[in-house]
Amino acid sequence: xxxxxxxxxxxxxxxxxxxxxxxxxxxxxxxxxxxxxxxxxxxxxxxxxxxxxxxxxxxxxxxxxxxxxxxxxxxxxxxxxxxxxxxxxxxxxxxxxxxxxxxxxxxxxxxxxxxxxxxxxxxxxxxxxxxxxxxxxxxxxxxxxxxxxxxxxxxxxxxxxxxxxxxxxxxxxxxxxxxxxxxxxxxxxxxxxxxxxxxxxxxxxxxxxxxxxxxxxxxxxxxxxxxxxxxxxxxxxxxxxxxxxxxxxxxxxxxxxxxxxxxxxxxxxxxxxxxxxxxxxxxxxxxxxxxxxxxxxxxxxxxxxxxxxxxxxxxxxxxx
Amino acid sequence: xxxxxxxxxxxxxxxxxxxxxxxxxxxxxxxxxxxxxxxxxxxxxxxxxxxxxx
Amino acid sequence: xxxxxxxxxxxxxxxxxxxxxxxxxxxxxxxxxxxxxxxxxxxxxxxxxxxxxxxxxxxxxxxxxxxxxxxxxxxxxxxxxxxxxxxxx
Numbered sequence: 001x002x003x004x005x006x007x008x009x010x011x012x013x014x015x016x017x018x019x020x021x022x023x024x025x026x027x028x029x030x031x032x033x034x035x036x037x038x039x040x041x042x043x044x045x046x047x048x049x050x051x052x053x054x055x056x057x058x059x060x061x062x063x064x065x066x067x068x069x070x071x072x073x074x075x076x077x078x079x080x081x082x083x084x085x086x087x088x089x090x091x092x093x094x095x096x097x098x099x100x101x102x103x104x105x106x107x108x109x110x111x112x113x114x115x116x117x118x119x120x121x122x123x124x125x126x127x128x129x130x131x132x133x134x135x136x137x138x139x140x141x142x143x144x145x146x147x148x149x150x151x152x153x154x155x156x157x158x159x160x161x162x163x164x165x166x167x168x169x170x171x172x173x174x175x176x177x178x179x180x181x182x183x184x185x186x187x188x189x190x191x192x193x194x195x196x197x198x199x200x201x202x203x204x205x206x207x208x209x210x211x212x213x214x215x216x217x218x219x220x221x222x223x224x225x226x227x228x229x230x231x232x233x234x235x236x237x238x239x240x241x242x243x244x245x246x247x248x249x250x251x252x253x254x255x256x257x258x259x260x261x262x263x264x265x266x267x268x269x270x271x272x273x274x275x276x277x278x279x280x281x282x283x284x285x286x287x288x289x290x291x292x293x294x295x296x297x298x299x300x301x302x303x304x305x306x307x308x309x310x311x312x313x314x315x316x317x318x319x320x
Numbered sequence: 321x322x323x324x325x326x327x328x329x330x331x332x333x334x335x336x337x338x339x340x341x342x343x344x345x346x347x348x349x350x351x352x353x354x355x356x357x358x359x360x361x362x363x364x365x366x367x368x369x370x371x372x373x374x
Numbered sequence: 375x376x377x378x379x380x381x382x383x384x385x386x387x388x389x390x391x392x393x394x395x396x397x398x399x400x401x402x403x404x405x406x407x408x409x410x411x412x413x414x415x416x417x418x419x420x421x422x423x424x425x426x427x428x429x430x431x432x433x434x435x436x437x438x439x440x441x442x443x444x445x446x447x448x449x450x451x452x453x454x455x456x457x458x459x460x461x462x463x
Contacts, residue, residue, distance in 0.1 A: 235338045281333035290342035350438045353424040366378035
């Protein structure tokens with residue numbers, strides 16, 4: 001880091017220019033926590049380049065300072081997330097209080113938070129040191145897009161409410177994330193999932209995805225999991241039979257609960273299975289509850305990013 | 321008068337409701353078996369004498 | 375004959391997310407290396423039996439065992455994190 005500065009003893013005011021020349025993180029090289037101890041525990045690993053140019057001031061008539069942060073194909077990974085292909089030049093017109101000169105643009109080839117979100121575009125601004133305006137945060141997932149509705153949050157407020165908008169998600173890919181053997185479906189989902197962030201706790205409240213047109217849902221596992229053991233409950237046998245080849249007119253998925261805690265997913269479908277009572281209309285309401293995402297994550301074991309997603313990441317990188 | 325055609329919707333659909341509690345059954349069963357394996361082979365896992373409790 | 379506990383305390387080896395023991399350092403004494411190979415071979419046999427008796431995949435059994443063994447590692451010793459890096463607990 002190069003630092004040049006001046007200090008006026010009489011007024012006690014001074015300023016300095018800091019330049020952190022673009023620094024490359026390499027495989028097995030220094031970790032972010034070694035450079036920025038604040039990050040240990042949240043960001044454990046980095047690759048790619050960052051650079052920083054900052055002007056800071058001190059004393060009574062000090063300048064508010066300014067900074068420019070360069071992110072060049074940066075990868076950051078921590079226990080709970082992995083971000084790949086971060087690109088952007090983020091500028092702050094003031095450091096005390098932190099403020100940005102209008103909207104900043106950050107692109108992310110991949111944000112993996114249990115789900116591989118790709119083609120990320122984030123536009124945000126900070127003012128008064130604590131007001132964050134999120135103008136856009138959109139990602140590609142399951143053949144469609146998931147984006148946060150524009151929102152302004154006060155960073156000092158411990159509780160934030162966001163709304164995730166889902167457009168054009170392919171039912172087959174959404175079901176694929178659950179990694180349930182023998183589960184398949186066709187159709188396009190749209191919907192909205194309100195998210196409440198309170199400190200480290202993330203909660204979904206009244207999330208709803210609906211199919212925009214009729215489609216199919218098939219659940220035909222070679223070995224049904226024990227919690228669907230048909231012998232335990234005759235309704236289960238009925239549901240298993242109906243879902244072998246279900247042609248739905250309407251399909252709705254409800255999502256509620258706390259990430260890492262108790263979750264509830266409901267499936268409401270109206271339609272028929274041609275082989276079930278000659279295609280007699282059926283209305284099926286299925287409620288799944290439990291530590292669903294924890295089970296999902298531990299069940300997946302070594303989680304592998306699907307190859308199609310990897311290809312997209314490389315191609316996204318080149319498009320920059 | 322024009323004949324009114326009433327499309328006879330099929331009578332009420334069969335309503336099926338199912339609540340499923342997804343237990344960590346899978347994990348509980350594996351944990352129970354591993355407890356025994358850890359207990360019977362402490363030096364294989366570098367653990368103190370008795371098995372570790374989760 | 376070097377014990378697993380001593381090798382762990384010496385920071386030569388550590389627990390991995392897949393329930394097996396890994397080499398933290400590149401150069402490790404021959405007797406430690408052969409001890410670790412024996413330990414991993416025996417562990418694989420035990421995990422295969424657990425997978426068989428619980429009707430679950432070997433990978434899932436190893437993931438659960440790894441989670442427990444990494445968790446049980448005392449602070450100061452090395453464990454491999456999900457990103458494949460050795461970190462000191």
